[in-house]
Amino acid sequence: MSLLKLDNLETYLEQYHILQGVSMSVEEGSITVLFGRNGAGKTTTLRSIMGFNPSTTGTVHFHNQNISKLSTHLISRKGIGYVPENQGIFSGLTVEETLNLAKAKSAGETEAKMEWMLQLFPDLKKFWRKKSGLLSGGQKQMLAIARAYINGDGLLLIDEPSKGLSPIMVEKLMESLLKMKEKTTILLVEQNFLMASQIGDYFYIMDDGKIVHEGLMEDLKEDKETCQKYLGIA
Amino acid sequence: MRGLFHKVPMYWGLAIVLFMLLFPFVNDSRSTLILLTQIFIFAIFAMSFDILLGYTGIVSFGHCMFFGIGAYSTAIIFNQLEANLLTFMIGLVIGIALSVLVSYIIGLLSLRLKSHFYAMLTLAVSQLFLVLAEKWRGVTHGGDGFTFSVPDLFKDRTSFYYITLLSVAVVFILLKLFTESSTGKVLKAISQNEHRAEALGYKTLHYKLIASVTAGVAASFSGALYAVSLRFINTNVFSIEVTLDALLMTMIGGLGTLAGAIAGAGIIEFLRHYLSELAMAYPIFERWTIILGFLYIVVLLGFPSGLAGFIKKLTLKKKRKVKKKEELKKIA
Numbered sequence: 155m156s157l158l159k160l161d162n163l164e165t166y167l168e169q170y171h172i173l174q175g176v177s178m179s180v181e182e183g184s185i186t187v188l189f190g191r192n193g194a195g196k197t198t199t200l201r202s203i204m205g206f207n208p209s210t211t212g213t214v215h216f217h218n219q220n221i222s223k224l225s226t227h228l229i230s231r232k233g234i235g236y237v238p239e240n241q242g243i244f245s246g247l248t249v250e251e252t253l254n255l256a257k258a259k260s261a262g263e264t265e266a267k268m269e270w271m272l273q274l275f276p277d278l279k280k281f282w283r284k285k286s287g288l289l290s291g292g293q294k295q296m297l298a299i300a301r302a303y304i305n306g307d308g309l310l311l312i313d314e315p316s317k318g319l320s321p322i323m324v325e326k327l328m329e330s331l332l333k334m335k336e337k338t339t340i341l342l343v344e345q346n347f348l349m350a351s352q353i354g355d356y357f358y359i360m361d362d363g364k365i366v367h368e369g370l371m372e373d374l375k376e377d378k379e380t381c382q383k384y385l386g387i388a
Numbered sequence: 389m390r391g392l393f394h395k396v397p398m399y400w401g402l403a404i405v406l407f408m409l410l411f412p413f414v415n416d417s418r419s420t421l422i423l424l425t426q427i428f429i430f431a432i433f434a435m436s437f438d439i440l441l442g443y444t445g446i447v448s449f450g451h452c453m454f455f456g457i458g459a460y461s462t463a464i465i466f467n468q469l470e471a472n473l474l475t476f477m478i479g480l481v482i483g484i485a486l487s488v489l490v491s492y493i494i495g496l497l498s499l500r501l502k503s504h505f506y507a508m509l510t511l512a513v514s515q516l517f518l519v520l521a522e523k524w525r526g527v528t529h530g531g532d533g534f535t536f537s538v539p540d541l542f543k544d545r546t547s548f549y550y551i552t553l554l555s556v557a558v559v560f561i562l563l564k565l566f567t568e569s570s571t572g573k574v575l576k577a578i579s580q581n582e583h584r585a586e587a588l589g590y591k592t593l594h595y596k597l598i599a600s601v602t603a604g605v606a607a608s609f610s611g612a613l614y615a616v617s618l619r620f621i622n623t624n625v626f627s628i629e630v631t632l633d634a635l636l637m638t639m640i641g642g643l644g645t646l647a648g649a650i651a652g653a654g655i656i657e658f659l660r661h662y663l664s665e666l667a668m669a670y671p672i673f674e675r676w677t678i679i680l681g682f683l684y685i686v687v688l689l690g691f692p693s694g695l696a697g698f699i700k701k702l703t704l705k706k707k708r709k710v711k712k713k714e715e716l717k718k719i720a
Contacts, residue, residue: 204587206583206587225586225591226583226586226587227586227587227589227590227591227592230586230587230588230589231589236587238583238584238587242581242583242584242587243581244576244577244580244581244584244585245580246576246579246580246644247573247576247577247580251573252577254570254573255570255573255574255577255585255588255590256588258570259588259589259590260589301588305588305589
């Protein structure tokens with residue numbers, strides 16, 4: 155069953171036509187990966203879903219409800235957690251304050267979600283009273299994911315979480331996302347094919363603001379031609 | 389050891405309050421008492437500005453309008469009616485109500501846009517108030533201003549000193565509670581990343597309006613006290629210099645720290661007082677505003693986090709040293 159469905163989404167950033175009719179769906183309980191080169195429109199797709207860059211035409215359905223005309227805070231309250239590309243950490247707030255802010259506007263079992271996140275990312279408990287701006291890059295990413303998971307209810311949009319992280323951190327992150335898959339649906343934007351292909355169930359490839367390929371991740375791994383053409387993998 | 393460090397600022401605060409409480413008993417200089425009264429009044433004004441700029445990241449170029457609204461409301465009421473505590477309360481309530489209305493409308497019109505729209509709109513509206521005060525001579529007496537009498541309780545400099553001291557303490561505690569509340573944390577989050585706060589489900593406009601109204605109310609209160617302290621008012625209360633004073637006090641004291649705003653008000657008012665006194669003996673100090681401008685540049689370049697930020701850094705350094713020593717002891 156589709157949890158999130160984008161239908162013919164068109165988005166402009168000033169005079170630039172970024173999304174040119176994007177249609178895709180995210181199945182409940184899956185990890186769906188959105189691939190594409192720089193500038194293909196992956197981040198804009200997530201930002202359009204969240205209402206930061208509202209689409210001019212097309213619709214976004216979440217739980218079969220049209221959310222394309224809602225403002226960002228209302229979209230968030232529907233249960234969509236968002237982890238932006240640059241993590242968007244509140245550097246002046248502590249880990250505790252950040253997660254409590256996320257909890258305050260969250261639906262569902264917030265305490266249980268908080269507990270689970272602290273089990274999954276023990277570093278957050280260790281640096282509970284530390285200012286978020288003083289955390290390492292990996293810890294900031296953990297905090298951003300925990301904040302979005304606690305705040306959301308059913309769907310996580312994650313934008314390039316492996317960017318700038320060491321290989322060990324990427325490995326840890328991958329394990330965490332796989333564990334999170336049991337409890338939430340994830341739409342992941344990622345350039346790191348090696349990582350994403352190991353955890354993803356479905357994939358979409360974007361090019362010039364359009365979806366050019368889609369299918370099962372297992373099939374993409376075998377499709378050397380597509381990988382080479384759109385992802386630059388030999 | 390950790391608990392002690394946490395309590396240090398509180399002990400300092402209590403010591404300063406105690407000193408201020410005893411000050412009129414050990415001091416017989418009337419001008420120092422008046423200077424301290426002015427510092428307390430501007431400390432409230434600087435704290436109100438800090439709520440906007442330091443805690444929420446909203447830039448205002450017209451904060452003087454709330455100060456002026458509070459000052460004129462009280463002065464006009466005292467001028468038109470009998471001067472007693474009841475009329476003071478009426479003037480105060482009218483000033484606060486007007487400030488709530490004006491800050492709410494300006495906020496509603498501009499805070500959904502980028503922050504410079506708020507800055508520009510506040511500047512424009514504050515200048516409108518200035519023109520209104522200039523032209524409505526029948527009530528305001530224009531640029532010449534007017535004097536008025538105040539209740540006996542306010543006439544006595546010592547009792548008024550205690551009233552302003554109490555006011556600054558109460559406003560500090562209330563604003564501290566506000567900034568430490570969940571609303572205050574959302575404001576801090578907005579100042580650091582408004583989009584992310586929105587993505588967490590917070591309607592940021594709503595919170596920015598709360599900050600705008602809170603700052604307006606506190607500024608209006610300080611304006612009312614200012615008018616009472618001078619027993620005179622003219623259109624200067626609506627001048628942009630008043631807003632710049634608040635900016636200077638907040639920046640020098642340290643953005644996002646209420647105690648810093650109080651310290652900033654103290655530094656600026658002391659400097660202004662002593663530099664203008666020096667100007668009597670040395671004409672070079674007649675241009676004392678240049679010295680304040682120079683100080684502003686030095687602070688921005690050398691201490692961008694202000695006095696409070698500088699002290700915080702020193703305390704952190706000390707903490708780290710103590711921690712390192714403890715660790716070395718453990719190893720030994």
